[in-house]
Amino acid sequence: MRPEDLRFQVLRHLEQKPDMTQRELAATLGISLGRVNYCVQALIERGFVKAANFRNSRNKRAYLYKLTPNGLTEKAALALRFLRRKEQERQALLQEIEALRAELGEASSHEQGEQ
């Protein structure tokens, strides 16, 4: 997972659920706690996320990770880049699959609606 994609995913999750802990983020994203911590600190450093004190009965020293206005803008920009790249990856995957099917002599399935 690219650093840019990680930042996007973290922003995405924190916007929807600001009371997530770094351990929860790590488990959800399938990466280590250390890497999440590094990413979150970078987002705070850049002013995209603000860590507010947060106290309730379940969490002991947890923060609320609230997205700043700049954070929302950044998240939207990252989302669009992410989407465009995924579309491109999917197109590239199609070509790779077709090439492999040709090599293997498989009948290529009719996939319509692709450019």
Add this chain to the structure above:
Amino acid sequence: MRPEDLRFQVLRHLEQKPDMTQRELAATLGISLGRVNYCVQALIERGFVKAANFRNSRNKRAYLYKLTPNGLTEKAALALRFLRRKEQERQALLQEIEALRAELGEASSHEQGEQ
């Protein structure tokens, strides 16, 4: 790139062009010389590739990397696994793209023929 995929790609290239050098393989696959060497030696060790002496005017100490019968079988098996996984990846990518389009409020394009 996974080790398994790398082995497949190396077998694929060597079957089509057995006089490729390890440096050519590295450049084509976008990885380092050291990693290619490690992979090729593993393929030789497992009996999937045999390195025959090869002498011509352009290459000084190059080998001919010929696929053995077992190598051909292995390559076919890897190809099928590779194809199936790529198809699955492409399907997963579609779901991810659709989810992102929904978040972004984009009109989802009509892609037919997918299950």
Add this chain to the structure above:
DNA sequence: TGACCTCTGTTCATCCATTGAACGCATAGA
């Protein structure tokens, strides 16, 4: 109150795959 427990963010030594410069060697050409 105070001792203890729990859960958090934070740190950093460790690991491991990857890299590519450097080497030895074999051949071609002068």
Add this chain to the structure above:
DNA sequence: TCTATGCGTTCAATGGATGAACAGAGGTCA
């Protein structure tokens, strides 16, 4: 023969990811 070139091979160095361990804050209960 001697030199240059290009090959496979090696391995010290790099860099990112990991997760155990730590310190701190708040809850709990006698």
